[in-house]
Structure formats: C-alpha cells, structure tokens
Amino acid sequence: MSMCLSRSLCRVLSRQTASSSFMLGEHHHAVRTPWFASVMTLKTSASLRAEPKKKKKVSPMSEQLQRDRLKKRVKRLEKVPPELIPVEDLVTPVSCLDETRERSAVNLLFEESERRALLLKEWCRYKQEQNMAEMQAVELALKAQTEALEELKLESEELYHASLKPDTLLFPFTHEGPVHTPPIKEYEAPDGKYNNITKVYTQ
Amino acid sequence: MAAPCRRIAGRSLLQFLSSFSRTSVSNSGFRQFSSTSVCRGSRQAQHVEEIASSPWTLMAAVCLQRLPVISAESNPIEQQFRDMMSQMEFEKSMMSDHELRLLDDAEKMRRMQAGEYDSDEEENRRDQEIVLAQDLEDSWEQKLKNFQPAARVSDSEGDPGSLQRRLSDSLLLLVERPVGREKLWMLPQTEWQRGETLRETAERALSSLPAASGFKATFLGNTPCGVYKYKLPRAARTESSVGTKVFFFKAVLSDAGAPPATESPESSLLWVTKSELQRYVKPAYLMKVERFLLGF
Numbered sequence: 025m026s027m028c029l030s031r032s033l034c035r036v037l038s039r040q041t042a043s044s045s046f047m048l049g050e051h052h053h054a055v056r057t058p059w060f061a062s063v064m065t066l067k068t069s070a071s072l073r074a075e076p077k078k079k080k081k082v083s084p085m086s087e088q089l090q091r092d093r094l095k096k097r098v099k100r101l102e103k104v105p106p107e108l109i110p111v112e113d114l115v116t117p118v119s120c121l122d123e124t125r126e127r128s129a130v131n132l133l134f135e136e137s138e139r140r141a142l143l144l145k146e147w148c149r150y151k152q153e154q155n156m157a158e159m160q161a162v163e164l165a166l167k168a169q170t171e172a173l174e175e176l177k178l179e180s181e182e183l184y185h186a187s188l189k190p191d192t193l194l195f196p197f198t199h200e201g202p203v204h205t206p207p208i209k210e211y212e213a214p215d216g217k218y219n220n221i222t223k224v225y226t227q
Numbered sequence: 228m229a230a231p232c233r234r235i236a237g238r239s240l241l242q243f244l245s246s247f248s249r250t251s252v253s254n255s256g257f258r259q260f261s262s263t264s265v266c267r268g269s270r271q272a273q274h275v276e277e278i279a280s281s282p283w284t285l286m287a288a289v290c291l292q293r294l295p296v297i298s299a300e301s302n303p304i305e306q307q308f309r310d311m312m313s314q315m316e317f318e319k320s321m322m323s324d325h326e327l328r329l330l331d332d333a334e335k336m337r338r339m340q341a342g343e344y345d346s347d348e349e350e351n352r353r354d355q356e357i358v359l360a361q362d363l364e365d366s367w368e369q370k371l372k373n374f375q376p377a378a379r380v381s382d383s384e385g386d387p388g389s390l391q392r393r394l395s396d397s398l399l400l401l402v403e404r405p406v407g408r409e410k411l412w413m414l415p416q417t418e419w420q421r422g423e424t425l426r427e428t429a430e431r432a433l434s435s436l437p438a439a440s441g442f443k444a445t446f447l448g449n450t451p452c453g454v455y456k457y458k459l460p461r462a463a464r465t466e467s468s469v470g471t472k473v474f475f476f477k478a479v480l481s482d483a484g485a486p487p488a489t490e491s492p493e494s495s496l497l498w499v500t501k502s503e504l505q506r507y508v509k510p511a512y513l514m515k516v517e518r519f520l521l522g523f
Contacts, residue, residue: 125321140311147308161521165452168518172454175472176425179281186424187449194448199479202298205376206394 106227282469283456287428288416290452290519291400291444293480293498297379299395328360387497390483397522398498400480401507402436412497412507414516415439416473425451429476438496441484447477452519455512475519 132140177184301309322330336359383389390398401412417432419425426449433439451474458470497507501520505513 120321122321125327127318127320127322130318140315143307143311146304150302150304165519165521168453168515169450172451172474175454175456176451176474179283179285179472183285183425187426187451189449191446191448194445197445199294199481202295202395204298205379206296206381208377 285419401497443482
C-alpha cells in the first residue's frame with residue numbers, strides 16, 4: 025500500500041511539477057531533477073519489505089494485566105506441594121551397607137542351634153503363661169470393682185453416681201519408671217559437652 | 228460369715244451408737260433445710276431416708292502403693308534368653324566405625340612391628356598424635372569404673388516400717404487399729420460423713436494418719452476398687468446397724484516427704500508386699516484385698 029501510495033505521490037508530484045513548469049514557465053525549480061530523483065528514493069515508510077506493523081493500543085489496563093499474569097505464574101509455582109522432609113531413621117545410610125563391614129559368618133554347631141531352638145520354644149511357653157496370668161489378674165480386679173459398685177448402688181444412688189464421674193484432675197499423670205539402680209541421694213551430675221550435629225530441614 | 232463376726236466381737240457398741248445418733252441428728256438438720264426448695268428437698272430427704280434406713284455403716288479405706296523403684300531381677304530363663312538374643316543379634320550385625328578403626332589400628336601395629344611401613348606413612352604419623360581406638364576404649368572403661376551407683380539391695384530389707392525396702396516390688400501401706408478386743412492390721416480407713424464423696428473420705432483417712440503427714444498421693448479416680456463388708460456379731464446387731472461396708476480406693480505414692488520427728492508406737496506404719504500381706508491381715512479381709520492388688 026505504501027508502495028502504491030509513494031507511486032501515486034510521485035505521479036502527483038511529477039504532474040504537479042510538470043504542470044507547474046508548464047504554468048510558471050521559468051519559475052520552475054532549478055533543482056527539479058535531483059529533487060524528483062530524491063523523491064523517488066524517499067522513504068515514506070519505515071520498511072518497504074516487511075510485514076505491516078500492527079499498531080499497539082496503549083491501554084491503561086495493560087499494567088494491571090501484566091501484574092495479574094505474574095501473580096498467576098507465582099500462584100502456579102506456589103501450588104506445588106512442599107518437598108517432604110526425609111525421615112533419617114527410615115533411610116539406611118549407604119555407608120552402612122559397605123561390604124568391608126560384614127562379619128565373618130559363624131558356623132554354628134548342631135548342639136548350639138538345637139539349644140537355641142529349644143530355648144525359643146521355652147520362652148514362648150513362659151511368655152504365654154505370663155500373659156494369661158496378667159489377663160486373669162486384670163479380670164479379677166475388674167470383678168472386684170464391679171462388686172464394689174453394686175454394693176455402693178445398694179447403699180445410696182448419690183454416692184454411686186458421684187463415684188462414676190470421671191476424674192478430670194488425674195490426667196496428665198506422670199510417674200518415673202523403674203531404673204536399674206536406685207537414685208543416689210543429693211547427687212550432682214557433671215556437665216557434659218556435646219556437639220550437636222543434627223540436620224535441620226526447612227520446607 | 229462366722230469369721231467376720233468373731234473378728235468384730237465387741238467393736239460394735241460405741242460405733243453403732245455413735246452412727247445411730249449421727250443419723251438422727253442429720254435427719255432433723257435436713258428437714259429444716261429442705262423447707263427452702265420443695266423438689267430438691269424431697270430428693271434429698273429421700274436420700275437421707277435411704278442412708279438412714281440402710282443398716283450398713285459406710286467406711287472408705289485407702290490402698291496406698293509405693294510403685295517399684297528399680298527393675299525386677301530376671302528369672303533364670305529370662306537371663307538365658309537375654310544372653311542368647313544378644314549373641315544372635317551380634318552375629319547378624321555389621322561392624323561399627325569403632326570396630327573398623329580397631330581393626331585398622333591392629334593392622335597398622337602389626338605392620339609397624341613387622342617393619343614394613345612406608346616413609347610416607349611415617350611422616351604422617353609424626354605430624355599427628357597416635358590415638359589408638361583401644362586407648363579410647365580403655366579410658367571409657369576407666370570412667371565407668373570411677374562411677375559408683377547406689378546399691379540395688381539396701382540395708383533396710385528386713386525392717387517392715389521402712390520405705391526403702393524391696394525396691395523392685397510395690398509396697399502397700401498397713402496400719403494397726405483396735406477392733407473389739409484385739410488390734411488388727413488393715414488398710415487405713417475412716418467412717419464416711421455426710422456431705423462428702425467416698426473418695427474424699429479415703430483422702431481424709433490418709434491425711435488423718437499422723438505418721439503419713441508428708442505423703443503426696445495421687446488417687447486413681449473416683450471409683451472404689453473393692454469392697455469388704457462384715458456383719459456385727461448377732462448380739463450387737465440392731466435394726467439400724469447390721470454391719471459395715473468398707474470401700475477401697477487406690478492411690479499411688481509420689482513423694483514420701485520427710486519422716487516425722489517423733490514416732491509414737493500407736494502410729495506405726497507398715498509397708499508390705501503382696502506376698503507378705505497374709506502374715507499380717509486376716510484371711511477374709513485378705514481375700515477381698517488381694518483381688519485388686521496387681522502383682523505378686
């Protein structure tokens with residue numbers, strides 16, 4: 025379009041110059057020929073061989089649209105779930121599976137393996153007896169308690185209901201369990217130095 | 228039936244007279260109070276009638292236990308099994324860093340003594356101090372030997388009144404009370420008074436002991452764990468009092484506190500294990516108490 029425009033412009037100009045020279049006679053431009061030549065080479069548009077550029081509409085909403093697009097991208101990145109912190113207890117470190125660490129295989133004598141098998145069976149029997157005894161003891165204690173509650177009910181309903189109420193002040197209940205040696209009276213434990221090398225992960 | 232009657236010969240008179248008078252006093256007291264609100268008063272009056280009509284005296288006792296302080300001794304079979312398991316685990320295990328270091332050091336020593344070491348290694352060794360893993364082990368063992376733990380078996384094993392005996396078993400508190408003509412060992416108990424729950428009676432029973440003033444006990448819940456009822460001998464029975472019901476409440480001793488300055492022979496306490504209980508307590512009582520004591 026620009027080409028035909030320029031051509032038409034050139035024709036107009038040449039017509040004009042022709043007409044002007046015809047009309048004016050000696051008043052035509054002295055530099056008509058070079059000017060005419062430069063007109064032919066005049067660049068009336070930016071590039072004559074490229075695609076026509078679309079005009080950019082500078083809208084007041086463009087900045088906001090850009091901001092929205094950025095926010096969308098950020099949200100998409102944030103939607104990715106955070107990386108799970110590895111549980112170090114469940115992961116076997118590779119250094120532990122080294123071959124140099126394996127012990128030499130022990131060849132058990134027949135008597136030894138027999139002894140172990142028999143001891144395992146005896147232990148199983150012992151533990152079963154212990155468990156049965158524990159369960160029976162608990163059942164007996166429960167029976168004693170139900171009997172007590174029945175007797176109390178016969179006595180008075182109010183006391184019975186009062187004793188059935190849960191004790192809110194009991195929990196949290198703590199008790200230090202049995203240790204190997206009893207605690208020494210007025211013992212001052214020495215301060216120990218340690219380097220804490222635990223890895224701290226952040227999500 | 229015969230045994231408890233024999234046990235409570237003559238204890239009755241003062242006891243049931245006092246209980247009888249107490250109920251009559253409270254009856255009149257309640258009627259005055261119930262005039263304020265009709266329905267509440269009627270329910271309470273009903274309750275009062277229930278208690279007054281019931282011929283049983285109510286008492287609450289506390290079963291205070293000192294839980295074991297040290298772990299129990301192992302049976303022979305437990306010990307055998309423990310040794311076998313540790314051996315099996317050792318056979319299946321891998322070598323640790325310390326063990327590898329021990330092996331390396333032994334290897335180095337052997338080579339040094341045999342005279343086949345490189346000059347490079349010798350230079351390295353001159354820069355560093357040789358700390359063998361074996362030396363470390365020896366120093367650790369030495370430190371362990373320097374520490375003297377307390378003895379598992381204390382001196383006061385035979386003294387039944389001391390709390391430090393039988394650290395691996397749970398101990399039960401017994402007191403001696405006059406019943407009838409004789410003094411009997413039993414769990415500390417007091418009579419129930421109007422306006423309190425049975426658990427509060429049990430707490431009062433514990434705090435009323437002069438020797439147990441510094442005790443800190445945690446009562447395990449509001450429910451009684453057992454009951455012992457005995458009937459008064461036929462001669463002492465009346466319409467309003469046939470016998471007594473003793474409800475037991477379990478408690479765990481958390482702190483004994485300082486022992487009392489003066490120890491009177493009346494307020495003597497006894498700490499016994501379950502197996503020793505039969506030496507002190509009557510058989511019928513023992514039968515009821517043994518049921519809710521877990522352990523041996």
